[in-house]
Amino acid sequence: MPGSTRDRRSFPAVQLPAQDxxxxxxxxxxxQLGIGAGDALVSDAGQRQRHHPAFIDALDEPSARLGGMHLQHGDASSLYSFTVGAGGHPFHRHAGPRMFTAIAGSAGAELRFATASDAQLAAGPGAFARTLRRVRIPPDCLFTVRFGGGTWHQFASNHPAHPALFALSCHSDELAGRMSEQTRAQVERNAADIPSLTEVLPESYWPSCTSLAAAPLLQLSLQAAPPSVCAHLCARTRALLGPLRRIPMRPLRGFVERATPAYPIHSRPAPTDGLLTTALPHSHYQDLTTLCLEPSQVLHRSASALLADVLEGFLRNPPSGVGQLMALRNRLVAPLRLRTSPLGCPVSSLLSTDRSRLFAGRFPVLDSHIDTQDNDAEVLLGADDRHLRFRSSVRVQRHRDGHVEISLGSRVQTLNAFGGMYMALIDAGHRHYVAPALLRRAVEHALAPELANLEDPAAHPAHC
Known part of the structure; x- marks a missing residue:
């Protein structure tokens, strides 16, 4: 016999009162997501979760801590992901409050909650079943859950052929609630995980299948009421197509890419001052690429400090396209026993093992100069090869109006006919792509060096 149905235009929601x-x-x-999208998302996210460095599989609830506490900033929150498979997981509770956003599988999920206290459980085995309530989630749905510490709960799929859900759970205060001294010490070390924060309901209190089926049930749905023919057909269709959408069509991959801002790049005549003017006086090729920054874009108070970060940017944030060109170039010239490097030629000497002269204590250079006000800093790079000699200048100049100009200039002296032919082949590509790309990516790093390790979670550990 169908129960009463309430129709609303906003988000369908239920609130179950707690005791005491x-x-x-x-x-x-x-x-409501697309047909079969729930199974596909739970499968994809579950596989990615399994490859996370903090992944742990316990209590039938595979999980990973995505972000720990930052107590030094007064932040005791943590973020976790977890999945619940077709078989569900045991009833359990946590000391602190929980809130999570989840995607239900393509058969939907049933959420079970009980508010029996320890005293009530001790008074009689029926106390748990008397406080048990069920909420049924439809297939392929996005939903949220929030409950207080000490709430017993269990999640299960509506069909054994489909996963129940994938969730992102925020622990608003990892230190909240009553917990053992051992558990609290683990939390304070920022070493907690979902299993260590979980207390499983003793088996003697587990409800029977009959008790579960008899517990009050609330059904939520979107677009069609749960007992309707439309809702039934929709659920059947999603259950049939969900497993098909779980079939992986492409390998599991993920990317973190820094999108380089469109810094204005200009090609200038060869400089008339600086270290590059006296380098290779008999050069045959020369160029100068400049990039100008607004005063508001630069936090560095000295030209030398900014220059050091730009040099680091050449090493830590090289453009992938230039790297691919260098790899091709290295293969082509290897039989000729020419100098090779994975880094773009103008700045390749930054990888030199010669430590006789260093800028900022870590970058090998041929020469360097910093003016007395530290408004103009420059380094000279370069190397000699069998077919040519090249020198490169990386320079930072702070102008009186606050603008900062960063330049990458090169001079090349060819030593033989092959050197001349080599430069004729690469000169246009160097001027119009290689030098601008190298300079843009290096400046991008210099202005935000903390983003260099975004793709490496180990580089940003959670702090106590």
Whole structure:
């Protein structure tokens, strides 16, 4: 016999009151995804979670801590991901409050909550079943859940052939609630995980299948009421197509890419001052690429400090296209026993093992200059090869109006006919692509060096 149905235009939601003045349990449906999208998302996210360095598989709830506490900043929150498979997981509770956003699989999920206290459980085995409530989530849905510490809960799929859900869970205060001294010490070390923060319901209190089926049930849905023919057909279709969408069509991959801002790049005549003017006086090729920054873009107070970060940018943030060209060039010239380098030629000597002269204590250079006000800093790079000699200048100049000009200039002296032919082949590509790309990416790094390790979670550990 169908129960009563409430129709609303906003997010369908339920709130289950807690006993003894505790926080209520809130479940809210947010959106309906495409047919079979739930299974596909749970499968994809579950595989990615399995490759996370903090992945742990325990209590039938594979999980990973995506972000730990930052107590030095007064932030005791943590972020976790977790999945619940077709078989569900045991009833359990946590000391602190929980809130998470989840995607249900293509058969939907059933969320079960009980608010029985320890005293009630001790008074009789039926106390747990009397406080048990169920909330059914439809297939392929985005939903949110929030409940207080100490709330017993269990999640399961509506069909054994489909996963229940994938969720992102925010622990707003990892230190909240009553926990053992051992667990609290682990939390304070910022070494907690979901299993260590979980207390499983003793098996003697587990409800029977009959008790589960008899527990009050609330069904949420979008577009069609749960008991309708339309809702039934929709659920059947999603359950049939969900497994098909779980079939991987492409290998599991993920990318982190820094999009280089469109810094204005200009090609200038050869400089009339600086270190490059006296380098290779008999050069045959020369160029100068400049990039100008607004005063508001630069936090560095000295030209030399900015120059050091630009040099680091050449090493840590090279353009992939230039790297591919260098790899091709290295293969082509290897039989000729020419000098090779993975770094773009103008700045390749930054990889030199010669440490006789260093700029900023770590960059090998041929020469360097910093003016007395530290508004003009320059280094000279370069190397000699069998077919040519080249020198490169990297320079930072702070102008009186606050603008900062960063330049990359080169001079090349060919030593034989092959050197002349080599330069004729690469000169246009060097001027119009290689030098501008190298300079843009180096400046990009210099202005935000903290972004260099964004793709490496180990480079940004959580702090206590």
């Amino acid at each position: 003045g505790g926080s209520p349990t809130e479940v809210t449906l947010i959106a």
